[in-house]
Amino acid sequence: MAVYYINSYDITNMEEFEKYGPPVTALLHKYGAVVLAADLAGIAVEGAPKHMNAIIKFPSEEAALNCYNDPVYQPLKAIRRRSTDNCTMVLVKDLNR
Numbered sequence: 001m002a003v004y005y006i007n008s009y010d011i012t013n014m015e016e017f018e019k020y021g022p023p024v025t026a027l028l029h030k031y032g033a034v035v036l037a038a039d040l041a042g043i044a045v046e047g048a049p050k051h052m053n054a055i056i057k058f059p060s061e062e063a064a065l066n067c068y069n070d071p072v073y074q075p076l077k078a079i080r081r082r083s084t085d086n087c088t089m090v091l092v093k094d095l096n097r
Contacts, residue, residue, distance in 0.1 A: 001060065001061070001093060001094055001096070002057055002058065002059060002060070002093075002094040002096075003057075003058050003060065003061045003064050003091055003092065003093050003094060004036075004055055004056065004057050004058070004091070004092050004093075004094070005054075005055070005056040005058070005064060005089060005090070005091055006054075006055055006088075006089075006090045006092060007052070007053070007054045007055075007056070007087070007088070007089050007090075008050040008052065008053045008054075008086075008087070008088045009050055009051065009052050009080075009084040009085065009086055009087035009088065010050050010051045010052075010084060010085045010086045011040075011051045011052055011083060011084055012083060012084060012085050013082065013083040014083075016079060016082055016083035017079070017080070017083035017084065019079050020076055020079045020080050020083065023072075023076055024073070024076055027067060027070060027072055027073055027076070028056065028067065030067070030070075031058060031059075031063045031064070031066060031067040031070075032058065032059045032063055033056050033057060033058045033059075033063070033064070033067065034056070034057045035054060035055075035056050035057075036055045036056065036057050037053070037054060037055045038052070038053070038054040038055075039052075039053050039054070040052055050086060050088075052084070061091070061093070064091055065091075
């Protein structure tokens with residue numbers, strides 16, 4: 001069953017954050033993930049907007065968690081944490097169970 005990471009955060013250091021995207025994209029492909037949406041200018045319909053918002057589809061919960069826990073991702077996660085604030089990362093299941 002497909003699952004989705006929904007990510008929202010404020011980028012505080014764009015120069016540092018730019019080191020995050022390309023290697024993460026390669027890692028996502030390794031786990032069969034697809035970026036369905038990513039936007040630096042999302043429109044907040046309710047609540048406070050954040051700079052970056054993304055939805056990433058994985059083929060399974062196992063693939064999503066394996067990607068997040070992959071040793072290759074750990075230094076990339078450190079880059080994201082150093083260059084962002086107010087991070088929310090939620091893993092949700094597809095409704096078509």
